[in-house]
Amino acid sequence: MQGMYLLVVDWYFILEKFLLVGLVVSLSMVVAMYATYAERKVAAFLQDRIGPNRAGIFGLLQPLADGGKLFFKEEIIPLASSKALFVLGPMLAMITALLTSAVIPWSTPLRIFDRNISLQIADINIGILYIFGVVSLGVYGIMIGGWASNNKFSLLAAIRGASQMISYELAMGLSLIALLMLTGSLQMSVIVNHQLGGGLGGLLSWHVIYQPLGFVIFFICAMAECNRTPFDLPEAENELNFGYHQEYSSMKLGFYLFAEYINMFISGVVMSTLFFGGYDLPFVNEETWNIHQNWLAIIGFCTLLGKAFFFVFVFMWIRWTIPRFRFDQLMNLGWKRLIPLALINMVITAFVILWLKK
Amino acid sequence: MNVTQILFWFLSVLALFGALMVVTSKNPVHSVLWLIATFFSISGHYILLNAQFLAIVNIIVYAGAIMVLFLFVIMLMNLNKTTEPKKNRWLKLAGGVAGGCLLLVFIAALKSSEITQQTAEVKTGDIGLIKNLGRELFSTYVVPFEISSILFLSAMVGAVVIGKKE
Amino acid sequence: MQLTQRAKQVDRRPMTQLEKLYLWNIAKGMWITISHLFKRKVTIQYPEQKRTFSKVFRGVQILNRDEEGRERCTACGLCAVACPAEAITMEAAERQPGEEHLYKEEKYAAKYEINMLRCIFCGYCEEACPKDAIYLSQTFAQANYDRKGFIYKKEDLLIPNPKEDPDAYQRAVGERVTKPLSS
Structure with missing residues (x-):
């Protein structure tokens, strides 16, 4: 039962976790930073353009330039806003975006100084529920920011965004219940282990094979939770008079925009962990390679990153293909299509599992 | 401590x-x-x-x-x-x-x-862990659990009915 | 009546249940965008690369000189009359004895201004000019810090002297000036 307790005092353990948290946070930050660059490049390439290429070779320093610009912009706090909450909004958005990564198993354990170092910050019993908890808190960044701006349009956009997120959380949760029936656990490490060791180097035991509909629903909902086009109603710049961050400027605006990219990366990681075998490399059986454990861990980590980047790319690809939904269409899709579909998926899965067990 | x-x-x-x-x-x-x-x-x-x-x-x-x-x-x-009522x-x-x-x-x-x-x-x-809790809920406390779920279901139906009445 | 060969009849039949899922249409759209990922990019890297202009490109005006470097403009005002945007103003002056190397005719423009914020680059001034004195060159994308800077004076508009600086003269002429310059 060791490890199930969230509080075990062991200084090496604490140091290890601190380092891991630092690493994961900085990784998310760097990835999000370059996701902004990738977004612009992908958009450009899909539109037959070249994209940013002036700052550094291939424009690789562009994110730094953008960040620097945001830092040096004038910071405006509207006089009529409630100041503490106005500052709290972007902070919350950022914190909730970063919190999710705590339960992701990034790879197989490393072995350093004769200690097995798990590359998962917290392998808690309720991993998936934790993700839901954090995702459901993501609403507050939007709502508080929108309300504190003391601007009608910000408030309306915030409420638009919050109702969207609440609606799609439901379908997201329901789509995962079917997955949980397969694994019988909410623990992320168990879910990943469940997908290892199938045919074709693990590929045939990936959950996406058993739960294609569940994955599609989860994918759509993840896109809605990240406020990505076609679900970017909360921040529709031109059509709906911008969004909840209308009054924000400087790095506080940057935080909001940045949080979106972190969310995108993390949801890519969550999707690959839940449905695409996590750190499992398909078509080969890494266990038989007879190389050092650390190398295996690094390969697994790169695999997971690769999968996550693929999803990030798909997000971008969709963004530059599909136009934005209207609000009633959005609500119809969420409540009248996805939730019943997820329920049907759940019931069918339950029956199949029962039938197979007989 | x-x-x-x-x-x-x-x-x-x-x-x-x-x-x-x-x-x-x-x-x-x-x-x-x-x-x-x-x-x-x-x-x-x-x-x-x-x-x-x-x-x-x-x-x-x-x-x-x-x-x-x-x-x-x-x-x-x-x-x-300004909208707060005056209290006696x-x-x-x-x-x-x-x-x-x-x-x-x-x-x-x-x-x-x-x-x-x-x-x-x-x-x-470990009773607070999800597995044990679920087992308890669906064995020892199954009747109250199901009754509460019926309560929720009726609340949902009621909400839909109210929402439809325009 | 069919105007083009590419016109398509819009299908106005109500969508079937399968079509309402938009699955096929979304897949088609995604295919279109991803195929553009591998297409040749049309971007021109501006300061390094430049687009080749057509012969009739109309850029910023230049005031021309003849081959001896004398200003051709006689301040007749026809360009100002022709200008639909009323961007051109000028003041005439009489050529004094001893200034024959500066001005081609007896009358010349002492002041010649074009307000570039009003100019629409229609090229009517060039057409109106009886002396081949004003041309629309291939220079474009002027920049300035304030609005005053966009009122181009005669010094800004005059082409470099072909005798003193033939290279700069050639550059300013560009490919645009095709009419014979001497006449």
Whole structure:
């Protein structure tokens, strides 16, 4: 039962976790930073353009330039806003975006100084529920920011965004219940282990094979939770008079925009962990390679990153293909299509599992 | 004092402070946000008791869903000082007396109860983990569990009926 | 009546249940965008690369000189009359003895201004000019810090002297000036 307790005092353990948290946070930050660059490049390439290429070779320093610009912009706090909450909004958005990564198993354990170092910050019993908890808190960044701006349009956009997120959380949760029936656990490490060791180097035991509909629903909902086009109603710049961050400027605006990219990366990681075998490399059986454990861990980590980047790319690809939904269409899709579909998926899965067990 | 105790005191102070701020805040939106902070510290207490499922469900349901609806309503109503009704001084006094009486009753009831002898089991007991909790709910407590689910279902049907009536 | 060969009849039949899922249409759209990922990019890297202009490109005006470097403009005002945007103003002056190397005719423009914020680059001034004195060159994308800077004076508009600086003269002429310059 060791490890199930969230509080075990062991200084090496604490140091290890601190380092891991630092690493994961900085990784998310760097990835999000370059996701902004990738977004612009992908958009450009899909539109037959070249994209940013002036700052550094291939424009690789562009994110730094953008960040620097945001830092040096004038910071405006509207006089009529409630100041503490106005500052709290972007902070919350950022914190909730970063919190999710705590339960992701990034790879197989490393072995350093004769200690097995798990590359998962917290392998808690309720991993998936934790993700839901954090995702459901993501609403507050939007709502508080929108309300504190003391601007009608910000408030309306915030409420638009919050109702969207609440609606799609439901379908997201329901789509995962079917997955949980397969694994019988909410623990992320168990879910990943469940997908290892199938045919074709693990590929045939990936959950996406058993739960294609569940994955599609989860994918759509993840896109809605990240406020990505076609679900970017909360921040529709031109059509709906911008969004909840209308009054924000400087790095506080940057935080909001940045949080979106972190969310995108993390949801890519969550999707690959839940449905695409996590750190499992398909078509080969890494266990038989007879190389050092650390190398295996690094390969697994790169695999997971690769999968996550693929999803990030798909997000971008969709963004530059599909136009934005209207609000009633959005609500119809969420409540009248996805939730019943997820329920049907759940019931069918339950029956199949029962039938197979007989 | 070990880590658990430090955390316990920290969370208790946070919970009490948050609860006080809920009552004393002038702005209802601030009250709701303090209430969310209170829920978080209570969830922290659950984690100290190794009731992980309860902790996270508390956050998802209360902090994540119900409080959002509260915020919705309060933000749209645009409550502020000018709309706040004037309170009668006698009403305040009556409220104070009633509250004090309630506190007295609570203290008296708790003093003689067995709770003072039972301390919470910290770091032991796995009943709060999701597997055990689920097993308990669907075996020992299956009847109340199903009844409550029927209650929720009827509430949902009622909500749909009200929503359809235009 | 069919105007083009590419016109398509819009299908106005109500969508079937399968079509309402938009699955096929979304897949088609995604295919279109991803196929553009591998297409040749049309971007021109401006300061390094430059687009080749057509012969009739109309850029910023220049005031021409003849081959001896004398200003051709006689301040007749026909360009100002022709200008639909009323961007051109000028003041005439008489050529004094001893200034024959500066001005081609007896009358010349002492002041010649074009307000570039009003100019629409229609090229009517060039057409109106009886002396081949004003041309629309291939220079474009002027920049300035304030609005005053966009009122181009005669010094800004005059082409470099072909005798003193033939290279700069050639550059300013560009490919645009095709009419014979001497006449």
